[in-house]
Amino acid sequence: MIYAGMDIGSRTIKAALFDTGSQTMIACKLRDQGVDQQGLTRDLYNHTLFESGLARSSVARSVATGYGRNAIEFADTTITEITCHAAGVRHLHPDVRTIVDIGGEDSKIIRLDDRGRVQDFAMNDRCAAGTGRFMEIVARLLEGDLTSVARAAELSVKPAAISSMCVVFAETEIIGLLASGTPIQDIMAGVQKSIASRIVGMVGKHAREPFYFTGGVALVPGMAQALSNMLGHEVKVSQSAQFTGALGAAIIASRQAA
Amino acid sequence: MTDRPAQITLDQWESRYASLLQAGTIWPDYCGPLSHYVHEGDRRLTSLIFDNSPAAFRLWNFLLTEEDRLHRARAEGRRLVGAMKDLGTVPVMAFSLDNLVAFYPDGAWWIPCVMELGAGLLEIADQFGVDESFCPVRAMLGAFLTEAHFPIPDLLVCSAGAVCDDFSAIAQRLNGMGFPILWWEIPHRRRPEEDEKALELPGGRTAPEAQVLLVKAELQRVCSALEALAGQKIDDARLRAGIRKANSVRMQLKRLRDLAYGAKICPMPGLEMLIAEMLAIHFCSDRDETTAVLADLLSTAQARVQARLGFGEKDAVRIFWVNPVADLRVMNLLEQCGGRICGTEYLFTHALDLIPEDLDPMEALARTALADPMVGSSADRAERICRDIRHFRAEGVVISRIPGASHCALEGAIIGQTVQERLGLPVIEIEIPPLTDAMSPTIRTRLEALVETVRSQVCSVQRRDPEKIINKGKAIA
Numbered sequence: 001m002i003y004a005g006m007d008i009g010s011r012t013i014k015a016a017l018f019d020t021g022s023q024t025m026i027a028c029k030l031r032d033q034g035v036d037q038q039g040l041t042r043d044l045y046n047h048t049l050f051e052s053g054l055a056r057s058s059v060a061r062s063v064a065t066g067y068g069r070n071a072i073e074f075a076d077t078t079i080t081e082i083t084c085h086a087a088g089v090r091h092l093h094p095d096v097r098t099i100v101d102i103g104g105e106d107s108k109i110i111r112l113d114d115r116g117r118v119q120d121f122a123m124n125d126r127c128a129a130g131t132g133r134f135m136e137i138v139a140r141l142l143e144g145d146l147t148s149v150a151r152a153a154e155l156s157v158k159p160a161a162i163s164s165m166c167v168v169f170a171e172t173e174i175i176g177l178l179a180s181g182t183p184i185q186d187i188m189a190g191v192q193k194s195i196a197s198r199i200v201g202m203v204g205k206h207a208r209e210p211f212y213f214t215g216g217v218a219l220v221p222g223m224a225q226a227l228s229n230m231l232g233h234e235v236k237v238s239q240s241a242q243f244t245g246a247l248g249a250a251i252i253a254s255r256q257a258a
Numbered sequence: 259m260t261d262r263p264a265q266i267t268l269d270q271w272e273s274r275y276a277s278l279l280q281a282g283t284i285w286p287d288y289c290g291p292l293s294h295y296v297h298e299g300d301r302r303l304t305s306l307i308f309d310n311s312p313a314a315f316r317l318w319n320f321l322l323t324e325e326d327r328l329h330r331a332r333a334e335g336r337r338l339v340g341a342m343k344d345l346g347t348v349p350v351m352a353f354s355l356d357n358l359v360a361f362y363p364d365g366a367w368w369i370p371c372v373m374e375l376g377a378g379l380l381e382i383a384d385q386f387g388v389d390e391s392f393c394p395v396r397a398m399l400g401a402f403l404t405e406a407h408f409p410i411p412d413l414l415v416c417s418a419g420a421v422c423d424d425f426s427a428i429a430q431r432l433n434g435m436g437f438p439i440l441w442w443e444i445p446h447r448r449r450p451e452e453d454e455k456a457l458e459l460p461g462g463r464t465a466p467e468a469q470v471l472l473v474k475a476e477l478q479r480v481c482s483a484l485e486a487l488a489g490q491k492i493d494d495a496r497l498r499a500g501i502r503k504a505n506s507v508r509m510q511l512k513r514l515r516d517l518a519y520g521a522k523i524c525p526m527p528g529l530e531m532l533i534a535e536m537l538a539i540h541f542c543s544d545r546d547e548t549t550a551v552l553a554d555l556l557s558t559a560q561a562r563v564q565a566r567l568g569f570g571e572k573d574a575v576r577i578f579w580v581n582p583v584a585d586l587r588v589m590n591l592l593e594q595c596g597g598r599i600c601g602t603e604y605l606f607t608h609a610l611d612l613i614p615e616d617l618d619p620m621e622a623l624a625r626t627a628l629a630d631p632m633v634g635s636s637a638d639r640a641e642r643i644c645r646d647i648r649h650f651r652a653e654g655v656v657i658s659r660i661p662g663a664s665h666c667a668l669e670g671a672i673i674g675q676t677v678q679e680r681l682g683l684p685v686i687e688i689e690i691p692p693l694t695d696a697m698s699p700t701i702r703t704r705l706e707a708l709v710e711t712v713r714s715q716v717c718s719v720q721r722r723d724p725e726k727i728i729n730k731g732k733a734i735a
Contacts, residue, residue, distance in 0.1 A: 083714065121711070
C-alpha cells in the first residue's frame with residue numbers, strides 16, 4: 001500500500017510517498033512555498049504521483065504536516081511536524097534519540113525515548129535567530145548564495161564573534177565586520193557558531209545521543225560541524241534531511257490505516 | 259437549543275439568552291446579553307467560545323460589570339481600595355469593613371485583550387516609558403490616566419519587596435505620576451534556619467517566625483489605613499468573620515476545581531474556570547455575589563458530573579497550566595487541540611488555600627501572604643506545582659510565559675525541568691501576548707504537538723488510569 005505525506009513548511013513544500021510493502025520512501029519532491037498553499041501542494045503531490053507512475057487512487061491515506069498543514073483540505077488528516085519528524089527520522093535512523101530540526105523560519109529540538117516516541121520538544125518560532133532565514137539574510141549581505149558562502153566558511157580558521165542574538169542587530173554587526181575587512185568565511189563561520197549556540201540553549205541538559213540533524217539548514221555545508229562543536233557531541237545529518245517531515249507524515253498515515 | 263453542555267459563540271448566546279428568558283430563567287439584574295459588552299468595546303468576546311450554562315452566563319456578566327459596580331459603590335458613598343500585587347490578602351481585610359470595596363487594578367492587564375487593543379492603554383504606558391519590555395500589567399497605567407475603566411481608588415495599597423521587578427517598576431511609576439501608594443513589605447520567603455522557629459503556612463510550606471511577624475506588622479499598618487478610610491475598627495471578631503467568608507469562597511473554588519479538573523469528562527471549560535479562579539483574589543468587587551456565582555457554577559458542574567456530561571474529546575489530554583494567559587482565547591484553543599485543563603497554577607495558589615481560622619487572624623493573613631508562590635523561590639513554586647499535578651493527575655504541562663514579566667524568563671525553565679525530572683511529563687513553554695491572532699498557528703502547533711506527545715507516550719490503558727503515568731514519571735526520575 002502507498003501512503004502520502006506532505007510537509008507544508010514556511011519556505012518549501014515537500015511531498016513523500018511511502019510503500020508499506022518495501023517499507024521505503026519511493027518518491028519525494030520539493031518546491032518553494034507561495035501564496036496558494038493548497039494549490040501548490042496539490043500540484044506537487046500530483047507531480048510526485050505522476051513521476052512515480054501512480055494514480056491518486058493508489059494512495060490509501062494522506063497526512064499533511066508543517067506550518068501550513070491546516071490549509072490542505074485534500075489531506076485525510078493533519079499531524080504536527082514534531083511528531084512527523086520524529087517518525088521520519090526514527091524510520092531512517094532507528095538509533096536516534098535527539099533530533100535537531102532547523103527549517104526556514106523555525107528550529108526545534110525533539111527528544112525521543114527508546115521506543116522512538118516523542119518524549120518532549122522545544123521550539124523557537126518567534127525569532128529568526130537560529131533559523132535558515134538568518135543564514136539567507138547573511139548570505140545576501142555577503143553577496144553570495146548560501147551554499148557557496150557556507151562552503152567558504154569551512155575554510156575559516158578564526159570565526160568572527162557575533163554577539164547579538166537578534167538578527168537585526170547581528171546584521172548591523174556583520175556590516176561592521178565587513179567594513180573592518182573581516183574575511184567573508186570568518187563572518188559566515190561566526191554566524192554558524194551563533195546559530196549553533198542558540199540551538200544548544202534549546203537542547204538543555206537532557207538531550208541524549210545520537211543526534212540527527214534535519215531540515216533545510218542540515219544541508220548547509222559546515223552547519224552540522226558547527227553544531228557538533230558547540231554541543232560537544234557528534235551531530236549526524238539525517239538521510240533525506242529535507243524530507244523527514246513528509247516521510248514521517250506518510251508513515252503515520254500508514255499507521256493510522258492499520 | 260439543548261441544555262446539554264456545549265461551547266457556543268457569542269451569537270449563539272444571543273438566541274440562547276432570549277429562549278432561556280422566555281423559559282423563565284431568572285438572573286440577577288446585572289445580567290444581560292453579552293453583545294452589550296461588545297458594543298462597549300469588548301470585541302474579543304466575538305472570538306471566544308463560552309460555556310452554554312446559565313451559571314456561566316452569570317459569571318461572564320459578573321466579570322464584565324465590575325467597573326459599573328465600582329462606579330456605583332463610589333456613587334453610594336462607599337470607599338474604594340485598590341489592592342495591587344497582593345493577590346488575596348488585603349481584600350480579605352477590606353471586605354471585613356462595612357463601607358469598603360476592594361478591587362484589583364492589576365486586572366487591567368486583560369483590557370488590551372478584551373478590547374483588542376481598542377482602549378489604547380498600552381500606547382499610553384509607552385508614552386510614560388513603560389514599554390513592551392514590561393508585563394502587560396502596564397495597561398494599568400493607562401487605565402489610571404484615562405479613568406475610562408475603574409474609578410480612581412480612595413486608597414492604593416501595593417506590596418513591595420519580593421514581587422516581580424517589572425510590576426514594582428510599573429507601580430512606582432504610577433506613584434510618581436501622582437497616585438500615592440501605601441507600600442507594605444513582603445520579604446522573600448526563606449526556609450527557617452535550624453535555630454529559628456518555623457511556622458506552617460497554608461499550602462504546606464514553612465517560614466521563619468521572624469518573617470511572619472514582620473509581615474503581620476506590615477499588614478497591621480495596612481489595616482490601620484483601611485480603618486482610617488472606613489472610619490471603623492477591624493476588631494478580631496470582624497476580621498475572623500471576614501476570613502470565614504473568604505474561606506467559604508476558597509472552599510467553593512476547591513470543590514469546583516476538584517470537580518472540573520478531576521472528573522473523567524470535563525464538566526466546565528478552562529476559560530470559565532480561569533475566570534472563576536480569579537474571583538478568589540478580590541471577589542470581583544462583591545464578595546456575597548461571588549459566593550452566589552460560584553454556587554451556581556458548582557451546582558452546574560455537579561449536575562453535569564452526575565449525568566456524565568461534559569466537553570471535549572473523551573480522551574482529551576489532561577493538561578496542567580502554569581501562569582494566567584494574557585489572551586483568553588488560548589484557553590479555548592487548548593480544548594480545540596484535544597486538551598483539557600486539569601490543574602492550574604495562575605500565580606495565586608495562596609488565594610485558593612484556606613486561611614487558618616485557629617490563629618490570631620492577622621497572623622493567619624500574614625502566613626497566607628507569605629505562602630504566595632511569587633514571594634518564594636522558583637524551586638518552591640515548582641515543588642507545589644508537582645504536588646498539584648499529582649493531585650489532578652495531569653499528563654502534560656503548559657507553562658505560558660507572560661511577555662515582559664521579569665519572573666517568567668527564569669522560572670519557566672526551573673519549573674519545566676523540575677516537572678520533567680520528578681514526574682517525567684512533557685512540558686512546553688509558550689509565550690502568550692495580549693492578542694495571539696498572528697501567532698495562533700504556532701501556538702496551535704505546540705499545543706497539538708503536546709497532545710500528540712502525551713497520546714503517543716501513554717497507551718490507552720494507562721490513560722484510563724492516570725496514576726500509572728505518575729508512577730512512570732517516578733521511574734524516570
